[in-house]
Amino acid sequence: MANKSSDLIQGTLDMLILKTLALESMHGYGIAVRLEQMSKGVFRLNAGSLFVAFQRLQRAGLITTEWKATENSRRAKYYALTTQGRKKLNSETREWGRQVAAIARILEAS
């Protein structure tokens, strides 16, 4: 069972989901596939951790949900960014960049 989510730094999953939703609203499976594609197969998430994250983000008001028909005319719950979610994504991305740069500097210093 490929569960790489434990390799994700705590909290980064939320950021990645927000990033995935930045362009368009998506359903749960779509988000999972997109994450796997974008990470070139590094992040393969199981449904449990993904849905827990959805629930958390939704309660924090960063995403909203809506039941819609998929392209295959199946009913699915679509997630979309709220304004607040977009703001959060921006600030998280900036913060992430700063941290990565800092870590990189430390690692290169030796």
Place this chain on the structure above:
Amino acid sequence: MALLRSAASGLRSLFRKKQVTQELDEELNGYLEMAAEEKMRRGMSREEALRSVRLEQGSHEVTKEVVRAASWESIVETCWQDLRFAARMLLKHPGFTAVAVLTLALGIGANTAIFTMVDTLLFRPLPVRNPHDLTFLAFPRDASHFEPEFSGLEFRQIHDQTRGVFSDVEAMVLGGLSGPASRPDGLTVDAITRPAQPLFVTGNFFQMLGIRPYLGRLILSSEGNIPAGDPVVVLSFRYWKTRFHSDPGVINKIAFINGQPVTIVGVAPRDFLGPTPLVEMEAYLPLGMMTVETGGSTAFLSDVGTRDLIIVARLAPGVSIERANAALAPLGSQLAKQYPRPGVGTALQARHLRPPGLVNGPNPLPALAALFLTLSGLVLALACLNVANLSLVRAAGRQREMAVRAALGGTRPRLIRHLLIETILVALFGAAAGMIVGTFSLRALSSAATVTDLPLVAEFPFNAHVFVYALGIAIVAAVIVGIIPALRVSSGNLSNMLRQGGRSSTARSQRMRTALVAAQVGGSLALLIIAGLFARSLSSAQHSDLGFDPKNILNVALDPGEIGYTQTQGEDFYNQLRSRVRTLPGVQSVSFAAIVPLGDTVQGNDITIPGYTPQRGEQLHADYNALSPEYFKTMKIAVLSGRDFLDSDTASSPRVALINEAMAERFWHGANPIGRNFNRSGDSQHTIEIVGVVRNSRIEDPYSPYSPAFYVPILQSYSSAQTLQIRTAGPPQAIAPEVLAVIRGIAPTAPVLHVRTMTDAVNNGAGGLFLFNLGAELTAALGLLGLTLAVVGIYGVMAYAVGQRTQEIVVRIALGAQRTNILWMISRQGLAIVGSGLVLGLPVALVVGRFVGDFLVGIGPTDPLTYISTSILLSFVALTACYIPAHRATRLDSIVALRYE
């Protein structure tokens, strides 16, 4: 905002659980379907794809559980589950649940009742503004007595010269209490007269207290200065409620206090019972209206030697009582010089008004309170021990259940939580039942009032604080004992427990239970011994020689002064009454007395004896009573020498007195006192001649050594309040209706304060056996409670022990053991418990008994008979509790029992 949304969403999933679950289900299904479709596109068959998805994603149900568990509402949900589970488990063991709940209920109920009573009598501050700043002033007499009464002149001076120390200085007079008969005044409305305990106050008294009227108005600051000048009265809430059924129409109505017209102007606040402990004030009047009690005399305001006023003062902001006392010192010496008080200290003191306030002399209440708090605490401890014990017994029986649950994946925290919730549930039920027990006990205590003409504060409303306190103790105790089984399970070896089929009761836990039960036996022995001491003390008081014969006497308390009779009218009334009652059939003798022995009060008088030189510091003091002729015949008190009073002893004839043996012995040392003289202090004109000596009889209480007493004719020392005493041939109550008819015939509106037999007065009077009865009843109730708890404990442990050893016993029987051997084998264990309980209990009883010593009469706190008889009683009851399970063990049918195993 986010929190709010989370809460809303959480609540939604709690209350619309089905819909939320469905939604999650659908979403998850969709997810898996899509994943499977993806795989099918890559060429898998549908089955293969679904299987592969399941492998990748894990169980559908587990995923759902993971998502649900991640939210806060899931904790609420599992707690709810646990609660339902706990309730189910408790219902499955109704015996255990009932006993545990009942035990806790008794413990909590008893404690709530006793704490409430103590709180009401001792600790609750007055319901006024800043009650802790209120003080009363007094000169000290000795370590425990003080003189709190001042003349009007002294009051003026203190009022004017303590501006920096006190923000308010007011005066009050407890009406009736300072008079000879200590009876409330009569309050007449619509021609019906009922007693009302009055408090006379200066104008700013209520402003000082900072309280507002319930209805109408209180006394005004302009009122109270002029004698008889402000005829108004304010009623207490309870008096208004009980007598006038809360009728607001009584405001502005004309009433009569002792026959003097006054206007009812208001009703005091609901919870204000007056500034004194124990006695409730029912009518508030301006100080100047004291004339209704003094017959017009204004000595209470202007006479140097008449000290009736109690001074109540509020400490100025920021002034401590120590600073106030330092500032009062010079004023005290000045007053002592101006208005000397022989034998009294000069250090004027401010003392806190409550608690305990105006209780003069040694106050027995704190010691009594401490005793009963200890006893009820012991009962609660026994109750907790009992529940602990029951839980242990049950835990042993549940080891297998725990082991199974642990093996099925119940985590340790979850198991502990389960047991905690169970015990807390038991504690809560116990508390609810305890509230009922407490309420009923308080009702019983409130109605156990002494027979008295004073309005005693004997209402003990349910006290929520106390209840919460007892509940807290019960929960803490329940939690401590409740988690033991859970802790044991997690430390034990699961497979061992499972294999032994739940019969793995360890020696350790058995020892612990035995110790707990032994402690219970010990505690209940201590309670029983205390109860036994009180019962013996009561019986010795009951059998003490009163010196008079209370049987077949009817007491009728009267006070025509309450409808405004003057002395002449009163004497005429009593005279007619005597001659008419005498003619009733069955009447043997008729007499009057100002007070009845063993009642609310005693009258004392300082005396001077010509030719008697007092020793240094000796104060010549004697109790006295005013009587009509035939009193000694009615009471059957022997006149030892000299003569009884005669009808010819009147106000115009020479003053005479009879004295008791104690007085003759004390002041004349065996010489014949007849013909000797003495004077009552404050009355130097009238020298009293002793004309007879009577046998000693009880006056104040049934046990103290006899003190000197003298009796004077009531015509030479008039009291408006008199008790008509009739000795009858038959039962005295039978004559009451005829006597009342006679009284109505003479004076239709004269109030009858009470009608009761002398026996009743002795048994329930404040100075009689009331406290002995109350003490014996309370301790007996607590002792019985302790005994019950101990029996339940012993029975539980023994029954369980027999259950555990069933197999062993049947094997023994099968191998030929005699039934008596089996009986002995089981009983030995019980004997050991009871024996060690006695060893534990006796020293506890000895310690508690030392506190009790002061309240016992006729026996010491180590009375051997009590100790031995209660020990035997307890052993007998406890061994009976052991015998039942032991006997059952010998009746076991081997085949049935073995097959059952």
